[in-house]
Amino acid sequence: MSDAHDYLRRIGGLIRASRKHRGWTQAQLAEALGTSQSAVNRIEHGHQNLSLDMLSRIGDALDSEIVSIGHTGPMHLRIVGGQQLSGSIDVRSSKNAGVALLCASLLNKGRTTLRKVARIEEVNRILEVLGSIGVRTRWLNDENDLEITRPATLDLSTMDVEAARRTRSILMFLGPLLHELDRFELPYAGGCDLGTRTIEPTLTALRPFGLAVKAHEGFYHADVDREIVPTRAIVLTERGDTVTENVLMAAARHPGVTVIRNASSNYMVQDLCFFLGELGVRVDGVGTTTLTVHGVAELDRAVDYAPSEDPIEAMSLIAAAIVTSSEITVCRAPIEFLEIELATLEEMGLDYTRSEEYPAANGHTRLVDLTVRPSTLRAPLDKIHPMPFPGLNIDNLPFFAVIAAVASGATLVHDWVYENRAIYLTELTKLGAHVKLLDPHRVYVEGPTHWSAAEVICPPALRPAVVILLAMLAAKGTSVLRNIYVIDRGYEQLAQRLNLLGARIETFRDL
Numbered sequence: 001m002s003d004a005h006d007y008l009r010r011i012g013g014l015i016r017a018s019r020k021h022r023g024w025t026q027a028q029l030a031e032a033l034g035t036s037q038s039a040v041n042r043i044e045h046g047h048q049n050l051s052l053d054m055l056s057r058i059g060d061a062l063d064s065e066i067v068s069i070g071h072t073g074p075m076h077l078r079i080v081g082g083q084q085l086s087g088s089i090d091v092r093s094s095k096n097a098g099v100a101l102l103c104a105s106l107l108n109k110g111r112t113t114l115r116k117v118a119r120i121e122e123v124n125r126i127l128e129v130l131g132s133i134g135v136r137t138r139w140l141n142d143e144n145d146l147e148i149t150r151p152a153t154l155d156l157s158t159m160d161v162e163a164a165r166r167t168r169s170i171l172m173f174l175g176p177l178l179h180e181l182d183r184f185e186l187p188y189a190g191g192c193d194l195g196t197r198t199i200e201p202t203l204t205a206l207r208p209f210g211l212a213v214k215a216h217e218g219f220y221h222a223d224v225d226r227e228i229v230p231t232r233a234i235v236l237t238e239r240g241d242t243v244t245e246n247v248l249m250a251a252a253r254h255p256g257v258t259v260i261r262n263a264s265s266n267y268m269v270q271d272l273c274f275f276l277g278e279l280g281v282r283v284d285g286v287g288t289t290t291l292t293v294h295g296v297a298e299l300d301r302a303v304d305y306a307p308s309e310d311p312i313e314a315m316s317l318i319a320a321a322i323v324t325s326s327e328i329t330v331c332r333a334p335i336e337f338l339e340i341e342l343a344t345l346e347e348m349g350l351d352y353t354r355s356e357e358y359p360a361a362n363g364h365t366r367l368v369d370l371t372v373r374p375s376t377l378r379a380p381l382d383k384i385h386p387m388p389f390p391g392l393n394i395d396n397l398p399f400f401a402v403i404a405a406v407a408s409g410a411t412l413v414h415d416w417v418y419e420n421r422a423i424y425l426t427e428l429t430k431l432g433a434h435v436k437l438l439d440p441h442r443v444y445v446e447g448p449t450h451w452s453a454a455e456v457i458c459p460p461a462l463r464p465a466v467v468i469l470l471a472m473l474a475a476k477g478t479s480v481l482r483n484i485y486v487i488d489r490g491y492e493q494l495a496q497r498l499n500l501l502g503a504r505i506e507t508f509r510d511l
């Protein structure tokens with residue numbers, strides 16, 4: 001086969017996958033392009049030469065950047081650091097609520113509309129999985145509103161296993177699926193590589209709903225015994241987010257009252273509770289560690305919900321202002337989920353102001369605009385460590401390493417949660433920081449740092465990768481950050497949005 005034909009065949013495959021992802025037939029795509037169904041068929045099989053104009057029209061019609069770019073090699077960033085940033089930036093909706101709500105849409109026989117969903121790779125993977133099992137999803141506009149319509153019966157045999165394996169969120173199919181399938185399989189979950197991330201608490205917590213899971217050869221094999229229903233409160237062995245969300249989703253369609261104790265009250269869990277409320281499932285105790293769910297056997301409503309802003313993105317932007325010594329206003333920051341972080345930063349000497357509070361589109365979450373100004377920071381007296389909400393968020397902890405690097409003095413950052421995340425923070429030494437790994441859970445950071453530009457490959461964990469990017473923004477000269485898929489998993493157009501604040505970041509791929 002010639003190179004050109006192979007290339008056309010690969011592009012055709014991408015177009016076909018993209019079209020199916022949108023839930024379109026060849027005829028529908030043909031109509032959108034003003035061509036015939038047989039032409040689309042030829043394109044998808046690589047039997048038709050494609051002009052750049054046609055490729056970009058297909059990209060527009062299918063809303064797929066991959067097609068308009070036409071190749072899929074890893075993406076990298078080239079950063080000219082040392083620029084001062086300025087201006088204001090809106091925080092987008094959260095990755096973690098986005099993926100939870102996509103999974104929760106499976107509970108609803110009616111149409112689900114989610115407003116301003118983060119258009120990130122993690123969401124794309126779940127959309128691919130949903131599309132592959134027969135769920136129709138459609139981006140409605142440039143605002144990232146998303147419509148989800150599930151079929152009466154789901155066909156798991158056609159699941160896009162490759163997409164499923166790339167996200168940890170696939171675990172959140174367990175709760176919704178146990179209501180409609182007696183037996184099913186899900187591939188092992190992926191996500192950030194942070195050392196062993198157990199799923200045992202999830203399996204234990206779903207057992208009272210009759211779910212038994214055996215892990216075997218890359219798949220979780222699930223069996224549901226409908227005779228078994230919860231008879232007492234479900235006590236979580238860990239106050240985890242995913243486990244809490246799974247139990248909430250299982251309880252939502254269990255006709256009766258389910259009490260969940262030691263529940264996470266973190267931001268994505270709260271968004272899920274509010275969404276369930278819109279679906280007709282009352283959840284008492286939102287924001288506390290005891291949730292009482294008044295389940296309803298059949299959920300069938302046209303539901304419209306706007307997940308709230310991402311506290312981790314807000315923290316990332318605050319950290320960007322701090323390390324580049326810039327004045328930035330971070331608008332729409334969910335203050336309730338940033339209070340400990342801000343109190344800690346205030347103690348370190350951060351000069352910032354916050355606006356009056358105003359409600360998020362979900363009507364519940366409290367937002368503020370935060371203006372962060374250049375400050376001279378000192379290391380905190382005590383170690384910095386995360387706790388379940390309302391503590392300092394574990395996903396915000398890595399940002400304290402790069403902030404500690406610009407503060408004078410020594411800071412101990414203690415990540416007791418993950419077996420293998422702190423280790424990635426030592427990559428900051430490549431940019432001139434003094435970061436010492438004391439043991440797998442603790443790093444010692446000595447500042448202030450004289451940053452120097454470097455070339456680094458993204459560690460396989462989202463937040464540490466962003467931390468490296470922030471250090472590159474601070475380092476004078478040109479840095480290169482390779483393989484940024486891991487960042488795109490959780491942030492929407494981060495480089496482009498930082499550029500609007502005055503950063504100089506260019507995206508490129510290997511040829």
Ligand SMILES: CC(=O)N[C@H]1[C@@H](OP(=O)(O)OP(=O)(O)OC[C@H]2O[C@@H](n3ccc(=O)[nH]c3=O)[C@H](O)[C@@H]2O)O[C@H](CO)[C@@H](O)[C@@H]1O
Nearest residue numbers: 096168169197198238239240241242243268394395417418
């Ligand atoms: C899609 C999503 O929402 N992902 C978030 C979710 O992942 P997720 O809920 O999947 O988090 P994990 O289940 O991996 O839990 C995090 C880690 O904390 C440990 N642990 C957790 C709670 C506890 O009370 N004791 C304890 O030891 C777990 O063993 C695990 O090692 O929560 C994590 C912790 O907030 C966040 O980093 C992730 O961004």
Ligand SMILES: C=C(OP(=O)(O)O)C(=O)O
Nearest residue numbers: 168191192395462463490
């Ligand atoms: C750990 C994270 O994500 P995930 O659970 O998707 O791996 C994160 O958001 O930092």
